Amino acid sequence: MKPILIRGGRVIDPSRGTDGVADVYLDGGKVAAVGRDIGSPDGALVLNASGKIVTPGLIDLHVHLREPGQEELETVATGAMAAAAGGFTAVCAMPNTDPVTDNQAAIGFIVSQAQRAGKARVYPIGAISLGQKGQQLAEFGELVGAGAVAVSDDGKPVVSSHLMRTALEYARTFGIPVADHCEDPTLAAGGAMHEGIVSTRLGLKGIPSAAEEIMVARNILLAELTGGHVHLCHMSTRGSTELIRRGKEKGVRVTAEACPHHFTLTHERCEGYDTSAKMNPPLREPEDREAIRQAIRDGTIDAICTDHAPHHYDAKEREFDNAPNGIIGLETALGLAISELVESGLLTLPELVSRMSTMPARIFNLPGGTLAAGAPADVLIADPKASWVVNPAEFFSKSRNTPFTGRRLTGRAEVTIVRGQVVFQRAG
Amino acid sequence: MTHNTAPLGKDLVGLEPLSAEQILLILDTAEPFKEVSERAIKKVPALRGKTIVNLFFESSTRTRISFEFAEKRLSADTVNVAAAGSSVSKGETLVDTARNLEAMRIDMVVIRHGSSGAAQFLGQRIRSNVINAGDGKHEHPTQGLLDMLTLRDRFKRIKGLKVAICGDILHSRVARSNIWGLTKLGAEVGVCGPASLLPRNVQELGVTILPRIEDAIQWADALNVLRLQLERMEGGFLPSLREYNRVFGVTSERLARAPKDLIILHPGPMNRGVEIDSDVADGPHSVILPQVTNGVAVRMAVLYLLAGGSPDWAQGGDESLPRAERGDR
Numbered sequence: 088m089k090p091i092l093i094r095g096g097r098v099i100d101p102s103r104g105t106d107g108v109a110d111v112y113l114d115g116g117k118v119a120a121v122g123r124d125i126g127s128p129d130g131a132l133v134l135n136a137s138g139k140i141v142t143p144g145l146i147d148l149h150v151h152l153r154e155p156g157q158e159e160l161e162t163v164a165t166g167a168m169a170a171a172a173g174g175f176t177a178v179c180a181m182p183n184t185d186p187v188t189d190n191q192a193a194i195g196f197i198v199s200q201a202q203r204a205g206k207a208r209v210y211p212i213g214a215i216s217l218g219q220k221g222q223q224l225a226e227f228g229e230l231v232g233a234g235a236v237a238v239s240d241d242g243k244p245v246v247s248s249h250l251m252r253t254a255l256e257y258a259r260t261f262g263i264p265v266a267d268h269c270e271d272p273t274l275a276a277g278g279a280m281h282e283g284i285v286s287t288r289l290g291l292k293g294i295p296s297a298a299e300e301i302m303v304a305r306n307i308l309l310a311e312l313t314g315g316h317v318h319l320c321h322m323s324t325r326g327s328t329e330l331i332r333r334g335k336e337k338g339v340r341v342t343a344e345a346c347p348h349h350f351t352l353t354h355e356r357c358e359g360y361d362t363s364a365k366m367n368p369p370l371r372e373p374e375d376r377e378a379i380r381q382a383i384r385d386g387t388i389d390a391i392c393t394d395h396a397p398h399h400y401d402a403k404e405r406e407f408d409n410a411p412n413g414i415i416g417l418e419t420a421l422g423l424a425i426s427e428l429v430e431s432g433l434l435t436l437p438e439l440v441s442r443m444s445t446m447p448a449r450i451f452n453l454p455g456g457t458l459a460a461g462a463p464a465d466v467l468i469a470d471p472k473a474s475w476v477v478n479p480a481e482f483f484s485k486s487r488n489t490p491f492t493g494r495r496l497t498g499r500a501e502v503t504i505v506r507g508q509v510v511f512q513r514a515g
Numbered sequence: 516m517t518h519n520t521a522p523l524g525k526d527l528v529g530l531e532p533l534s535a536e537q538i539l540l541i542l543d544t545a546e547p548f549k550e551v552s553e554r555a556i557k558k559v560p561a562l563r564g565k566t567i568v569n570l571f572f573e574s575s576t577r578t579r580i581s582f583e584f585a586e587k588r589l590s591a592d593t594v595n596v597a598a599a600g601s602s603v604s605k606g607e608t609l610v611d612t613a614r615n616l617e618a619m620r621i622d623m624v625v626i627r628h629g630s631s632g633a634a635q636f637l638g639q640r641i642r643s644n645v646i647n648a649g650d651g652k653h654e655h656p657t658q659g660l661l662d663m664l665t666l667r668d669r670f671k672r673i674k675g676l677k678v679a680i681c682g683d684i685l686h687s688r689v690a691r692s693n694i695w696g697l698t699k700l701g702a703e704v705g706v707c708g709p710a711s712l713l714p715r716n717v718q719e720l721g722v723t724i725l726p727r728i729e730d731a732i733q734w735a736d737a738l739n740v741l742r743l744q745l746e747r748m749e750g751g752f753l754p755s756l757r758e759y760n761r762v763f764g765v766t767s768e769r770l771a772r773a774p775k776d777l778i779i780l781h782p783g784p785m786n787r788g789v790e791i792d793s794d795v796a797d798g799p800h801s802v803i804l805p806q807v808t809n810g811v812a813v814r815m816a817v818l819y820l821l822a823g824g825s826p827d828w829a830q831g832g833d834e835s836l837p838r839a840e841r842g843d844r
Binding site for chain 1: 608609610628629630631633636654688691714715716717719
């Protein structure tokens with residue numbers, strides 16, 4: 088493996104609180120040195136990063152890679168490539184595959200598929216309950232032993248408060264977080280979008296914000312009761328941010344993530360029954376979008392994730408009620424985050440890197456998220472000023488379902504390095 | 516027939532996208548068509564040679580038959596497709612069904628579907644004109660139009676009328692079409708029903724919330740009483756039909772206390788003794804059967820206008836038009 092010298096970029100490493108022009112030298116799959124005027128060692132691949140930012144690779148805590156079971160939508164390999172093209176050096180794959188990754192063999196399969204692909208790292212998330220049925224706990228010990236970094240029944244909320252309690256307690260043994268898709272299924276049943284004036288006009292069944300907030304409140308109470316670490320997936324409402332803020336003030340071990348679509352779009356995007364805007368949790372109201380932005384700014388929401396959810400185009404070519412939830416996000420997340428959060432002055436670039444790399448690594452206790460000497464050589468070189476237009480036909484993901492087609496964004500990955508090897512380099 | 520630039524656009528998916536002028540145009544166009552149905556030979560050649568498919572994914576008696584009469588009285592060729600027994604029951608998607616129909620070179624599709632937005636979805640994907648005959652909880656525009664035509668027959672105006680829509684507003688496409696149509700024409704609209712059956716933020720549509728049926732009766736010039744779907748009890752929205760009738764039923768005792776001479780509309784089918792008592796439905800305030808008669812005329816008007824029929828009656832001389840349109844010159 089050739090050493091790599093990244094020369095002259097603006098090196099942003101929130102883990103060490105550094106931000107300035109420097110060279111980064113990678114050797115043996117590790118960060119060897121960061122400093123000024125590192126000479127070019129013999130045989131090193133030299134990448135000129137002047138005018139670019141150099142950061143620890145982005146880490147996505149929440150993706151759906153569809154393998155095993157729906158390989159026509161995405162595979163571990165195509166998802167890991169899409170991740171690399173989006174600047175992610177690691178993604179965490181949710182267990183709602185077919186079969187569900189609720190056992191060590193299934194976890195091992197994801198790990199081996201990720202190794203074979205050799206692009207972004209893929210960390211499997213194990214199921215909380217067998218078959219995600221919400222009844223019997225999965226074998227967390229074996230899941231972790233095979234490579235799982237967290238547990239979640241994502242896609243399905245953990246309905247039973249008792250099961251959530253025992254999951255939080257039992258997960259403490261292994262030091263992993265329990266990630267929950269917060270949704271009261273009795274309030275959300277049959278809902279196709281956010282409950283509000285737009286759902287009233289369109290005649291679609293709405294999902295009230297309270298459906299999320301009830302479970303957020305419950306999960307925080309159970310984390311307080313058990314001392315376990317609860318991680319709240321894809322937060323979408325103002326009320327959720329208030330509950331998390333209160334929980335953190337009390338010292339509860341609660342962390343949270345939010346997605347670019349929830350800090351960018353609102354329920355009005357569903358006008359015209361546009362199924363590319365159908366997702367769960369749904370796009371909410373302008374006040375919710377603003378609350379999510381503020382919560383990302385003040386750290387109430389720790390991490391930005393994508394909830395990358397590939398679907399075939401004709402599954403979305405349906406009546407709104409019958410179309411599946413979700414959008415892909417790996418290849419638009421960085422551009423949306425820079426365009427919506429940094430260009431608006433809400434976050435500095437170092438704060439953004441913290442939310443997309445340092446904090447995700449810390450929350451799930453993953454390698455990476457830092458350029459400290461000896462850390463894995465997982466590095467992103469991005470052009471924070473690049474202006475480009477979203478064209479799904481150019482995506483590496485197998486799927487095309489995005490509401491951002493045609494949108495002009497600022498900022499994108501130029502080179503993505505994983506384990507000291509270039510896994511993505513933008514052509515031209 | 517000269518093919519004018521379509522006064523309503525390609526499709527009729529709802530009353531929300533229409534202007535007040537377009538709604539009035541439909542109502543005015545319906546007036547001469549009323550007379551066609553009163554003739555011994557109930558037929559004009561306006562849509563001769565046009566092919567229309569009535570695509571009903573939900574069961575319907577009144578609306579389907581009303582559309583079919585409207586089509587036949589305009590001399591169109593019609594085919595009825597019901598979801599049961601068609602390729603839909605074999606799992607074919609809506610868009611595939613429509614594209615296959617269109618491949619047989621049809622001119623119009625009248626669609627009734629259980630999903631909100633289905634008519635718009637179809638209209639965006641096929642070249643034929645699409646008429647919404649009820650999509651989920653969204654709109655039922657021809658019902659809204661026939662309700663307005665009936666109100667205008669009685670009051671000679673829509674502007675300034677107070678119309679209370681009573682019952683299950685949450686799940687009602689009839690309510691939404693009435694709200695849009697009436698407010699655009701300058702009527703005041705109230706909605707009355709248990710709060711568990713009112714949609715979120717409904718007042719933002721420009722309506723007044725009337726909490727009790729007594730309030731509606733005191734306030735309104737007309738009540739449009741919606742059918743209470745019997746499955747709402749299972750959904751946990753209501754305790755019982757009996758209690759609904761006791762609290763929200765339109766009864767002659769309650770109507771007796773009305774300050775004005777109210778009229779009562781109902782889109783049907785009625786649950787007698789639930790949302791409306793029989794003596795009210797059959798009584799002097801009821802315009803329920805005139806609504807049904809007007810339904811055919813309104814649908815003839817919509818079909819005629821979407822097919823490119825000229826609203827400019829004064830040009831006259833076209834044998835395909837009913838007499839009243841040509842003017843007796």
